[in-house]
Amino acid sequence: MVLLISSGLEASILTLYHLNYSSRKIVSTLIAQNQPVSKTTVLKVCDKFEKKRSGIPLAPVKKWNRGTPKLRNLAFILKVKRNIKVASPPSITQLTKDNQVSKSTIQRIIKQDVERKLRKKYHIHALSNKEILQRLQRGPHFLGFLGSTKLRYILTVDEAWVYLDTTNGVRRVYYEIKGARTPESWTKFCKKSHPVGVIFFGGIC
Structure with a gap:
């Protein structure tokens, strides 16, 4: 300098x-x-x-290029924009691996060049008419099975699923468009099918 x-x-x-x-x-x-x-x-x-x-000629002053770095050229910016302009976009980590660039480069493109913000989708339940009817029929029977004496001693119960499928499913994030309305279908996440998995159920009585 x-x-x-x-x-x-x-x-x-x-x-x-x-x-x-x-x-x-x-x-x-x-x-x-x-x-x-x-x-x-x-x-x-x-x-x-x-x-x-x-009379000795002076060395030319070196000018430093302070413009956009080479990685953040127009072609690469448009490529990232196409990848995230979908209902199930890849995460920042996935974009980093696919394009062999740093995480900060992807984050700058999304925030500064494309002007979008990473958001988490709302988790909703997708129930068919058959499943809704089953819950209405089995719910009262389950409460009756517990009984007033048993229900009084149950503090909490919880369950967790560990699925054995691949990770190439529906993404749980989306990129919000600044100054524009995001399609409602982009902001919701649900599973309509249950892959092979193992359930863990526990309770404190």
Whole structure:
């Protein structure tokens, strides 16, 4: 990075340089005048002046590209946009693995370039008419089976399923569009079929 100094400070350095001041004396004199400067800066200014006076061409100033990084080009941004503009989009981790880029690159594209926000879907139950009828018929019988004496001693029960299928199912996340309405079908998650799995059921009595 090129060090930039003011024209006034450069003129003060060259004035003292013409008076045959050493670089160390130039630094101390300017500090006393409330113009702090390093010895390296003084040497660079004096060297630049001598090269210009001798007719030696100065090296071109290197310009740093501060634009969009190469990975975040238009083609890649459009590719990510197409991948997440669906009802069941891949997660950020999956996009990172598929495209062989860093997680921060995907996050910047989604947040800054595509202007979307990752959201979790609402979990809803998909019940058929047969299942609804079964619950209405079996619910009262189950409560009667417990009885008033048994129900009083049950503190809590819970269950958990461990499924043995693959992970290529419906995603539980979606990407919210900033300034636009997200389709309702994108925001809901439900399972209409039950794959092979193992249920764990436990209770505290």
